[in-house]
Amino acid sequence: MGSKASPKRVLISHISFICFIVVPGISASSSADRVIGLPNQPHTPWVSQFAGYITVNEEHGRALFYWFFEAQSQPSHKPLLLWLNGGPGCSSIAYGAASELGPLRVGKNGVELQFNQFAWNQEANLLFVESPIGVGFSYTNTSSDLTKLDDAFVAEDAYNFMVNWLQRYPQFKSRDFFISGESYAGHYVPQLAELVHDRNNDRRRYPFINLKGFMVGNPVTNDNYDYAGIMDYAWSHSVIPDDLYRRSKQVCDFKAVVWSNECNDVVNQVFDKYSEIDIYNIYAPKCLLNTTSSATADKKKEHGLKRVRILAGGNDPCYSEYAKMYFNRPDVQKSIHADTRGVTWVSCSGDMDGRIPVISSRYCVEALKLPLKSPWRSWFHDHQVGGRIVEYEGLTLVTVRGAGHLVPRNKPSEALALLRSFLSDEPLPNHR
Amino acid sequence: MGSKASPKRVLISHISFICFIVVPGISASSSADRVIGLPNQPHTPWVSQFAGYITVNEEHGRALFYWFFEAQSQPSHKPLLLWLNGGPGCSSIAYGAASELGPLRVGKNGVELQFNQFAWNQEANLLFVESPIGVGFSYTNTSSDLTKLDDAFVAEDAYNFMVNWLQRYPQFKSRDFFISGESYAGHYVPQLAELVHDRNNDRRRYPFINLKGFMVGNPVTNDNYDYAGIMDYAWSHSVIPDDLYRRSKQVCDFKAVVWSNECNDVVNQVFDKYSEIDIYNIYAPKCLLNTTSSATADKKKEHGLKRVRILAGGNDPCYSEYAKMYFNRPDVQKSIHADTRGVTWVSCSGDMDGRIPVISSRYCVEALKLPLKSPWRSWFHDHQVGGRIVEYEGLTLVTVRGAGHLVPRNKPSEALALLRSFLSDEPLPNHR
Numbered sequence: 100m101g102s103k104a105s106p107k108r109v110l111i112s113h114i115s116f117i118c119f120i121v122v123p124g125i126s127a128s129s130s131a132d133r134v135i136g137l138p139n140q141p142h143t144p145w146v147s148q149f150a151g152y153i154t155v156n157e158e159h160g161r162a163l164f165y166w167f168f169e170a171q172s173q174p175s176h177k178p179l180l181l182w183l184n185g186g187p188g189c190s191s192i193a194y195g196a197a198s199e200l201g202p203l204r205v206g207k208n209g210v211e212l213q214f215n216q217f218a219w220n221q222e223a224n225l226l227f228v229e230s231p232i233g234v235g236f237s238y239t240n241t242s243s244d245l246t247k248l249d250d251a252f253v254a255e256d257a258y259n260f261m262v263n264w265l266q267r268y269p270q271f272k273s274r275d276f277f278i279s280g281e282s283y284a285g286h287y288v289p290q291l292a293e294l295v296h297d298r299n300n301d302r303r304r305y306p307f308i309n310l311k312g313f314m315v316g317n318p319v320t321n322d323n324y325d326y327a328g329i330m331d332y333a334w335s336h337s338v339i340p341d342d343l344y345r346r347s348k349q350v351c352d353f354k355a356v357v358w359s360n361e362c363n364d365v366v367n368q369v370f371d372k373y374s375e376i377d378i379y380n381i382y383a384p385k386c387l388l389n390t391t392s393s394a395t396a397d398k399k400k401e402h403g404l405k406r407v408r409i410l411a412g413g414n415d416p417c418y419s420e421y422a423k424m425y426f427n428r429p430d431v432q433k434s435i436h437a438d439t440r441g442v443t444w445v446s447c448s449g450d451m452d453g454r455i456p457v458i459s460s461r462y463c464v465e466a467l468k469l470p471l472k473s474p475w476r477s478w479f480h481d482h483q484v485g486g487r488i489v490e491y492e493g494l495t496l497v498t499v500r501g502a503g504h505l506v507p508r509n510k511p512s513e514a515l516a517l518l519r520s521f522l523s524d525e526p527l528p529n530h531r
Numbered sequence: 532m533g534s535k536a537s538p539k540r541v542l543i544s545h546i547s548f549i550c551f552i553v554v555p556g557i558s559a560s561s562s563a564d565r566v567i568g569l570p571n572q573p574h575t576p577w578v579s580q581f582a583g584y585i586t587v588n589e590e591h592g593r594a595l596f597y598w599f600f601e602a603q604s605q606p607s608h609k610p611l612l613l614w615l616n617g618g619p620g621c622s623s624i625a626y627g628a629a630s631e632l633g634p635l636r637v638g639k640n641g642v643e644l645q646f647n648q649f650a651w652n653q654e655a656n657l658l659f660v661e662s663p664i665g666v667g668f669s670y671t672n673t674s675s676d677l678t679k680l681d682d683a684f685v686a687e688d689a690y691n692f693m694v695n696w697l698q699r700y701p702q703f704k705s706r707d708f709f710i711s712g713e714s715y716a717g718h719y720v721p722q723l724a725e726l727v728h729d730r731n732n733d734r735r736r737y738p739f740i741n742l743k744g745f746m747v748g749n750p751v752t753n754d755n756y757d758y759a760g761i762m763d764y765a766w767s768h769s770v771i772p773d774d775l776y777r778r779s780k781q782v783c784d785f786k787a788v789v790w791s792n793e794c795n796d797v798v799n800q801v802f803d804k805y806s807e808i809d810i811y812n813i814y815a816p817k818c819l820l821n822t823t824s825s826a827t828a829d830k831k832k833e834h835g836l837k838r839v840r841i842l843a844g845g846n847d848p849c850y851s852e853y854a855k856m857y858f859n860r861p862d863v864q865k866s867i868h869a870d871t872r873g874v875t876w877v878s879c880s881g882d883m884d885g886r887i888p889v890i891s892s893r894y895c896v897e898a899l900k901l902p903l904k905s906p907w908r909s910w911f912h913d914h915q916v917g918g919r920i921v922e923y924e925g926l927t928l929v930t931v932r933g934a935g936h937l938v939p940r941n942k943p944s945e946a947l948a949l950l951r952s953f954l955s956d957e958p959l960p961n962h963r
Contacts, residue, residue: 336767343907484807
């Protein structure tokens with residue numbers, strides 16, 4: 100995945116991740132933020148964790164909530180990895196930390212936590228942030244801020260978060276730093292990386308952050324590639340009939356800023372078909388708990404079809420409901436130093452989400468017309484094909500076979516192998 | 532699926548089955564063929580079974596081997612269902628009966644049999660035949676017959692089998708009769724149905740067989756649709772890279788009788804990619820037992836790419852190897868009245884197989900240009916989407932979501948629901 104010294108990149112989506120390497124420490128900690136333990140956390144193994152708020156704008160009173168896990172072994176020798184979920188508006192606590200790749204995952208019905216044997220803090224010090232403000236436990240004291248949440252605003256807050264977090268945890272200031280995330284974080288992650296990269300060039304005004312690369316899973320790129328891919332994927336996976344697919348080819352120009360009514364109608368019909376199953380993991384069962392997310396079908400029509408709430412996958416498709424049950428418990432919130440100010444904590448609160456199929460990522464990467472470094476091949480894990488990989492200059496596209504949208508939940512062992520390869524810059528195995 | 536009185540049809544492939552309804556009892560039995568029990572068969576429940584040979588051509592000494600299971604309840608009120616596997620050259624005993632839909636399936640390492648709670652003899656009297664001669668325990672005393680096995684020859688033998696089997700089991704002579712099968716049986720099944728249908732019109736020369744319809748799963752249709760679908764499926768499921776797919780579009784005319792060298796090269800490359808995984812169930816693990824089937828890659832090149840041996844799927848991908856171990860035991864062969872004459876019984880012995888993706892079936896059905904009866908919709912099973920269904924005049928296309936090539940093995944409960952609907956002519960549920 101490129102040389103360690105130079106800027107590099109990688110992406111992973113569906114089924115696939117992309118990593119981009121761009122440019123870059125924790126051992127002690129802010130003791131006030133140390134988490135002694137969460138309710139119903141397993142007694143073993145020991146988990147070294149911290150949680151709390153970092154102010155990102157004093158004047159407006161904006162603060163982002165984080166949950167940080169030291170690496171399970173030799174934390175002073177391991178890199179720092181930031182994880183961001185997408186949505187926009189989905190909680191990195193509910194998804195990344197407590198449902199996907201963190202060491203403590205919420206179990207059935209939100210009753211207890213379970214230790215995740217494939218947690219990514221085996222390989223890195225792991226930092227989850229609820230971003231932007233308005234998501235989960237993150238907040239602003241200036242409500243008009245909530246109307247300004249474009250990508251640049253979000254990146255600026257995230258940058259300030261990192262600068263101030265590194266002030267609180269100075270032992271990480273020079274540590275190798277990587278940014279990762281999934282879905283709409285396909286926007287957040289590269290924009291934050293670019294901001295860090297640019298400001299690293301102006302050391303008189305900004306502190307240096309030792310950014311080494313970034314990685315995005317099933318990333319939102321732009322409507323053109325994403326929706327063209329959604330149509331191709333839905334048709335080729337027998338979700339929609341031939342005539343609907345043909346009609347999408349006839350009436351939709353996804354490059355257009357405003358879609359025609361005919362195209363909107365087709366897209367609506369496609370999402371209607373998807374409302375029957377879990378769009379994020381099409382062969383998995385759908386969560387049938389009677390929850391707020393049953394409003395999905397109506398919501399997506401209100402918001403240009405871009406919102407589908409339930410992110411399902413893994414073994415029990417209701418995991419996000421379980422996370423919601425758990426993190427709404429006052430004893431849980433107290434244990435992680437969270438402040439909900441009497442408001443119900445929601446796992447997703449934004450207005451854009453949608454499964455990003457591997458086909459969309461391929462269209463996007465193809466459009467970059469990067470020089471090929473090594474051709475498409477399978478990579479192997481546990482004597483089986485883990486997925487496929489193709490390396491370009493500065494970017495690697497990797498698929499994870501049989502994974503849904505939440506790769507580290509659906510294929511935890513494969514995802515951890517991929518992370519190990521990404522962080523160490525060692526190639527993924529090319530034989531059984 | 533059409534009215535019961537008129538000819539009707541259904542097909543199911545991959546992920547999908549197709550049923551065609553065309554036109555038309557067991558209670559006693561040929562006692563000599565009764566099977567008392569097989570070695571390591573579970574003691575309960577009781578399985579009423581018969582096995583043996585039916586001569587199909589006296590002069591040449593051709594005989595087909597069958598394994599028959601009475602329906603689990605009220606056998607005298609249930610229809611008769613014939614099941615044929617494809618290949619050509621794959622055993623209906625090894626696959627259909629002992630790995631997919633029969634009541635007795637071979638367990639791990641071929642040690643014992645397990646009762647299948649989703650066995651299709653819940654719904655019908657179930658007849659498995661090893662067809663044509665040369666497959667499994669079926670034989671000919673005239674070796675030159677083995678060079679003549681075109682579809683018409685196979686259909687003629689199968690027809691004679693049915694006529695003579697009904698002589699031995701006369702209580703089924705007027706019973707509703709259905710034919711089913713998968714893969715290359717996409718040729719065998721309709722050709723046998725056509726022969727029965729045609730000869731039913733000449734009652735002076737031929738006995739009447741009460742054929743009511745047929746059903747084929749993941750059926751081979753013709754190279755044009757099948758290979759176009761294989762390419763689209765491989766690309767859209769991230770098995771092959773974009774450039775290889777584009778090249779297939781440029782150099783392959785699958786309608787041609789002889790493919791160009793360039794096209795053969797592309798197809799070879801596609802099958803090389805597939806050799807890394809289980810082509811019959813692309814997200815399942817591959818069987819890693821060190822068996823004869825490791826010769827796959829070479830074999831397919833010898834035979835115009837059409838042979839891939841391991842039919843994997845279900846929980847343990849090595850099931851076909853287990854069946855081979857079990858049915859090569861002399862005690863097992865004796866218990867079912869089989870005669871191997873010292874030859875090793877093989878589960879597949881033919882020279883054409885290849886996964887038939889749902890896309891291929893859709894291309895084929897589309898080409899029939901049949902009038903639409905009811906549009907594409909999801910059908911439901913156990914509160915989840917079981918798959919999709921679209922009904923044409925005389926033909927129904929049904930997909931089974933998340934199934935591989937061996938639908939009754941991969942999705943046994945869904946497959947049984949589908950069979951029930953097919954036999955009863957009751958629609959599949961259209962809501963959770």
